[in-house]
Amino acid sequence: MKAATSPAAIAAPRQSGPGLLNRLQPVTYPLAGIAVMLFVWWLGGEYIASNPDTMIFASFAPGPTFVALWNMLGQASLWDAIGASLYRIGAGLFWGCLLGVPLGILVGYFTTARQMANVPFQFLRMVSPLAWMPLAVMIFDSWNGAIVFLILMASLWPILFSTAHGVKRIDPGWFKVARNLGASGPQMLRRIILPAVMMDMMAGIRLAVGVAWVVLVPAEYLGVTSGLGYAINDARDTLDYSALAAVVLVIGVIGYALDGLCGMLMRRFNWQLEG
Amino acid sequence: MGASISLDGISHRYKPGASTVLEGIENQIGSGECAVLIGRSGCGKSTLLHMMAGLLLPSEGCVRINGRQVVRPSAKWNMMFQKPSLYPWMNVRQNVGLGLEFAGTGKAEVRDKVDQLLDLVGLADSSTVNVQSLSGGQQQRVALARSLATHPDVLLLDEPFSALDAFTRASLQQEVTAICRARGITLVTVTHDIDEAILMADRVLIMTRNPGRIENEMAVPLPWPRDTASSSFQGHRRALMDQFEQSDGVTPLPEPESDRVRFRRVSNG
Numbered sequence: 160m161k162a163a164t165s166p167a168a169i170a171a172p173r174q175s176g177p178g179l180l181n182r183l184q185p186v187t188y189p190l191a192g193i194a195v196m197l198f199v200w201w202l203g204g205e206y207i208a209s210n211p212d213t214m215i216f217a218s219f220a221p222g223p224t225f226v227a228l229w230n231m232l233g234q235a236s237l238w239d240a241i242g243a244s245l246y247r248i249g250a251g252l253f254w255g256c257l258l259g260v261p262l263g264i265l266v267g268y269f270t271t272a273r274q275m276a277n278v279p280f281q282f283l284r285m286v287s288p289l290a291w292m293p294l295a296v297m298i299f300d301s302w303n304g305a306i307v308f309l310i311l312m313a314s315l316w317p318i319l320f321s322t323a324h325g326v327k328r329i330d331p332g333w334f335k336v337a338r339n340l341g342a343s344g345p346q347m348l349r350r351i352i353l354p355a356v357m358m359d360m361m362a363g364i365r366l367a368v369g370v371a372w373v374v375l376v377p378a379e380y381l382g383v384t385s386g387l388g389y390a391i392n393d394a395r396d397t398l399d400y401s402a403l404a405a406v407v408l409v410i411g412v413i414g415y416a417l418d419g420l421c422g423m424l425m426r427r428f429n430w431q432l433e434g
Numbered sequence: 435m436g437a438s439i440s441l442d443g444i445s446h447r448y449k450p451g452a453s454t455v456l457e458g459i460e461n462q463i464g465s466g467e468c469a470v471l472i473g474r475s476g477c478g479k480s481t482l483l484h485m486m487a488g489l490l491l492p493s494e495g496c497v498r499i500n501g502r503q504v505v506r507p508s509a510k511w512n513m514m515f516q517k518p519s520l521y522p523w524m525n526v527r528q529n530v531g532l533g534l535e536f537a538g539t540g541k542a543e544v545r546d547k548v549d550q551l552l553d554l555v556g557l558a559d560s561s562t563v564n565v566q567s568l569s570g571g572q573q574q575r576v577a578l579a580r581s582l583a584t585h586p587d588v589l590l591l592d593e594p595f596s597a598l599d600a601f602t603r604a605s606l607q608q609e610v611t612a613i614c615r616a617r618g619i620t621l622v623t624v625t626h627d628i629d630e631a632i633l634m635a636d637r638v639l640i641m642t643r644n645p646g647r648i649e650n651e652m653a654v655p656l657p658w659p660r661d662t663a664s665s666s667f668q669g670h671r672r673a674l675m676d677q678f679e680q681s682d683g684v685t686p687l688p689e690p691e692s693d694r695v696r697f698r699r700v701s702n703g
Binding site: 330332333335336337338339340341342343346350351354355357430431432 | 487489507508509512513515517519521522523532533535536537564566567580584
């Protein structure tokens, strides 16, 4: 038998008002995610500490790691390592943009250039940046130069392909109108092409930052005596596992911050009207 | 001021060996005249307009503006397209002033001219608005102001009102014609809308396809601004319709004798 439905029973679901809980929603879920991650980390640390075969690595646990991090924050060596790594990332990305953006525009704009470049670029893109390590060591007379080269090889392709993709998508009407209004080549580049592809370019740079930051640590295992990769290697050699875990934490935080910065820049250069 | 356009023996193929898109186009458009190119889709009217704008070079023959061969685009013979193609990273003011900026005009002069033009097209209050938030009609007004900013001698319209609603289209048809007539700009409009042709033309050039030719032309000696409801407008409309159908090989419907308007056949070559 069908149950009688009273007006109260079919009342609309309660609308969530603009309460404190709603205002906190943007931070509550990320905080919950961080809490889960810390819990899993703590659980892993407890397991490692409880096993006689692995207890030597117990200082990987959150407690010792945060203590080590606190101590390292007061030491110049951590900041020097961060500075050295950021310099290498910056230099590699600079060269990546300097080569990637013009090449991307060239490949995106001219069909012939695209057809010529497609096979070589796709082939080179598939080579791991770290595979260039022996060649980089031979070509550059400093370890620093070699690492910057590896970062360049990691960041070049995302920037180049994103830029080329952006140029290919440009509304042909924009070119027609600009030519019709008497735009010269440099004016077309500066006022039409670059603003039009800015979002794709920034998306490429964001991807490049991610790849470059991942490649940086193994690249700094090369002969250098500075940088976060070197700090990890050094901690491993001195069996200072809490310091090692602290450096990993620093790498993660900086990587996250760099990605956030790129996201901010993407929003800054986004000319599409939202909504 | 306006400029005369001369279409001298234009024939065109997009590729060698491909079918002929345009053949034996010969015509003269006088300075300050409002000419309309009308024809079915694929008859090459947009191709011909692109040639007048210098965006495409004919395989044979040439376009001359004031006697000089058109070999490249110029802000002096400006084209408006079906899509306004505004730059979304620029606001209304920046879009309108772009041609002047390309020409190296000083900032103060650009500001003054853009102000005048925005006033002319009824967007004086929207100068700093993002163009993406404008309606289709407002966007075409911005495109019109942008085209007028460089003081063109010739304005070429490639069905710029076809995507607009009927009310906006009607007001823009009248406004553009009035502005061009007031400034002495030679206006060439491509359309397949019979009403638009009669509303905007001193002379209608009727094109046929396979290959594209100017088959006939019809003068429209109606007073400005034109009243679409008037009997003379309707008479010209019917005459153009007949002419259009005859050019296309279709027998026109019989019509009242009083409304008949004469047209003449154009000799091609």
